[in-house]
Amino acid sequence: MKVLVGVKRVVDPNVKVRVKADGSGVETANIKMAINPFCEIAVEQAVRMKEAGIVTEILVVTVGLPQCQETLRTAMAMGADRGILVETDVDVQPLAVAKVMKAIIAKENPQLVIMGKQAVDNDCNQTGQMVAALMGWPQATHISKVEPAGDHAEVTREVDGGLETLTIKLPAVVTADLRLNEPRYVTLPNIMKAKKKPLEVIKPDALGVDVTPRLTTLKVVEPAKRGSGVKLADVAELVNKLKNEAKVI
């Protein structure tokens, strides 16, 4: 079975994010970048399935700047077989990425698409769902387990208040949650090997996809700083403050 994994390059989760001075977004220049943690889990899952003999080929795909090649190399060092970068300097939004993915799926015919449930930069949690919708495929989001068997797969989803086990028909799209697995440390020999694995760079135009943003960002601001607390005399004063100052009741 062939698996396609979508990955995204994001600001390293260990780096403190700063808003750009002009409020147009967050600073990414000269900041340490990394593979989105949920995407890393998605790659790990594909690699484990390959090691278990279920998967024959792992293709990783990303959309973005030329530097996103590093993210693909990381995925290939983990065990993916080849990568495709759809290169654009547009700040792509989920729908555009989903359309790109659809175009690549049409060319590559994977039986399973694994993506992170969301990226830690803008927390959209949309791309996987959109890919499934555009393809007309079943989707299982926020999964903590996936076991393909023949023309279907059994998946466990993390839902409010518990776990939901479903059977979905393949081909399908699944999105990885935190507990699906714990990604491995990349080994040095595999970093070296990843350099030699095939990495194709194409433009969105070549896929016939228009990646122009449909949404406009008006302003990005840091959350307001929390002020110091005050000590109140009694419940009456608290109710009064909640009513008249905070205006929440």
Place this chain on the structure above:
Amino acid sequence: MSTYAAPLKDMQFVIEELVGLADITAMPVCSEVTADLVEAVLGEAGKFAAEVLDPLNRIGDRQGAQLANGKVTPPAGFAAAYKQFTEAGWNSLSGPTDFGGQGLPHIVAMAVQEMWNSANMAFCLCPMLTSGVIEALKLRGSPEQKKLFMGKLVTGEWSGTMNLTEPQAGSDLSAVRTQARPEGDHFRIKGTKIFITWGEHDMSQNIVHLVLARTPDAPEGVKGISLFIVPKFALNADGSPGGRNDVKCVSIEHKMGIHASPTCVMAYGEGEGAIGYMIGAENRGLETMFIMMNHARLGVGLEGVALAERAYQHALDYARTRVQGRAIGQKSGDRVTIINHPDVRRMLLTMKSQVEAMRALAYTASAALDKAHHHPDEAERKRNQAYVDLLIPIVKGWCTEQSIDVASTGMQIHGGMGFIEETGAAQYLRDARITAIYEGTTGIQAADLVGRKIGYEKGATAAVVIAQMRATAKALAGHAHADIAAQHAAFVRAVDALAAATQWVVDTFPKDPNAVAAVSVPYLKLWGIVAGGWLMARAAGIASVKLAAGGDPEFCKTKIATARFYIEHILPQAPALAEEVTGGAASVLAMSDAQF
């Protein structure tokens, strides 16, 4: 407690810009080592160091290695981490490719080892010694010996040790007494070795000891010492580990630092004699040991860089979070974090600027070592070998002595809390202390510098390096960046001081070597300080060019400011040290022993 974050930006800057990765990549054997590969390797190594090795550092310090019934047990988590370390292939980084190594150049290994050492120096000593044994096999091993040992050592399935010291033979190895008696195709080794780092443990499947010993009719002194391989488990015919060889750990030392690393007293041949194989020619063991020691000394200098970096990160974290007092001149209002206090800033910069200067110097030596080994042009190889030979005692002596200072300043920033073990600042100081002692004390490094590296060649290589410093000084004068141009005079004074002291050493060495020996350590320190200043000045120059070309503004501006601090606060020690060198020998030698 702070967590370690590999200083990737500075490492990459030093490798790519300051020592010039392009020069390394231009050499045929290193053509695959592109900047993006280096970045990927450093990135992953940094992650491993921070997430796997750093959290074990404190556990290792508190538990220490334990000896019971001849078996040494490392602290909890160390064996699992070693397994992870070797399985991830990190042990094989610079190992020869025909034995499963990745064959990456020394400069890449240098940066990666800095990370291991910053995160957990006691752990790192085990793979470091293994790489020493690999180096010896590469240099002098027979094809058969390579076949038996090399592959397993490269993967780290087997680890290695160095057995030089005996109770009566410390810095003076001519006093080695361990015996090697020939028996068929091997020797039987008998004797006691002390200070054997990771001499016994169960993290690896076998331990390959390199042992200095004398054959029965060997001449006295250094010309009668041979080198032997003694495996912990004797090898079966197929090369697999068999029964226990006649070597055991009889005790481990209680030390000031590196508690997790067992420092063993090893007893060879309490029974019939341990089976050993001679490596290299008879009576030439010390020669091989000295070539390896050059690598090892660079490695220990790097330990100094690494501990200083870690101590800085720890102190910085505290300075950013500890709230104490108001800003100077403020009588009311919020109390501030101590990083706002000028003296704390000065201490932090003393640490940061020296760490960066030390890293620049150690990596410069490492790049020269790569060129000395791999450059296609023989003249270039020779030139670089001379350069690295000069730099090694300076890197070892200066970076380790400064790491003690830097770690001590780190403790000072913590105030009273720094003296409390729970805070974690003390461990870096305790661990750093050994680096100025083992692999040749600072005194031994200084003797090597003034003798073999300067005196015997009448300062020829030193003159070349000083000329390069003067070229840098010229570039500083009238530099477009005012902060850099302002450093010119101070830098010239420092280079003049080094040149004058070097002239004195060259002139005095043939007629009065005692006088030179009396001031050799301040002379070594002078070299370290000025060479560090030279590289910081060059780094500032490169940063200003990058800044103008749209490079990372925060990094470039910080580098320029850090270099300025170094030149204004550290470099002024140079003229004072030169005065001590050229005028201080007589008073050292003036008193009789009884007058002390």
